[in-house]
Amino acid sequence: MKNRNKLFGVLVSLSILFILYALAKNYFIDPEATGFLSHKTGLKRPIKLPVWLNVMYVHVAFACLAMASGLLNFSNRIFKKSRKLHRMNGYVYIVSVLLVVITSGYMAPYATGGKISSMGFNLLNMIWPIITITALVQILKKRMIRHRNWMIRSYAFCFTNMAIHLITLLFEQGFGLGYADSYTIGVYGSIALLLFIPEVIIRTIYKSREN
Template sequence: MLKRKSLYTILALVSFGIIVYASYFNFIHDPQAEAFLSHKEGLKRPLQLPLWLNVMYVHVVFACVTLVSGLLNFSSQLLKSNRQLHRVNGYIYVVSVFMVALTSGYMAPYSTGGKASSIAFNMLNIIWPFMNGMAIISIRKKRLLQHRKWMIRSFAYCFTNTLIHLITYVMHKGFGFAYVSSYTISIYCSLIILPILAEVVIRTTLPRSEQAVQMK
């Protein structure tokens, strides 16, 4: 139990930091995304900047919502005290993930790194909603343990963008790789690292003998 509480506290602090940083950077510091767009080269289709920016704003907002709603639904106190709110918040999370995937699908063809990056993002746009679908199916079949596992796997992908930029920074600034190459590699690394971390969390925080609780 202590391990779960410690992990939850860490995730809450990290998520709060990500939300504050993303909100400040995208809406105050660089609302035109000039720094990010400066790395885009050789786009095969013209970038409609006003539309792209609006889609990006929606993407950022719903990405932040996934962090908040995801954290809330991992709260055992919320589940015990208000199961209906837990359900409603769960659907908010699912809708938010769908909106993140939808907006990402629009921006994917304009990805830094071209087709290779676009393919990776579209893979994510399929995998992430699929995990949510499996979580919904599991809970409707009253398989609580399986539901928790799928939600942990899904929530891990809430940190995709953060991990992408972290790996890109290390490769570009630390090892001198070109930014575009670093960014492309970081996307694929994130697609591998995040599910591995999710499975580690599952194995270390969920007792194997834990049985699914019958939902009323």
């Protein structure tokens, strides 16, 4: 229980910091995404900037909402106080994930790094909703522990953007690769990492007999 509380505390801190950073950067500091778009070279189709930016704003908003709503549903206090609130918030999370995936699907063809990166995002856009819907199916079947475990797997993907940029930074600054190549490695590396970390958490901190 102590380890779970520590993990939740870390999640709260990371989530709040990332949400504040994402909102500030994308809506106030660089609303035109000038810095990010400067790395997109050699695109086979031109970006319709007003449309792309609006899609990005929606994408960021629902990514933040997914992160916040998912975090709230890991709170035992909220779960014990109101199962109805937990359930409603769960549906907010699912809708948010689906909207993040849909908007990501629009932006994938314009991904930094070209077609290979686009394929990585398309793979991600299949994996995340499948995992999330699996979590929903498990709770509809009253399998509480399995539902929790699948939600842990799903929530990990809320940190995709963070993982991509950390891995990109590592390979660009640490190994001297170009930004585009580092970003492509970041896309695939984040998928592998965010599939691996939840399994470690489930098998250690949340180890329990499934019902």
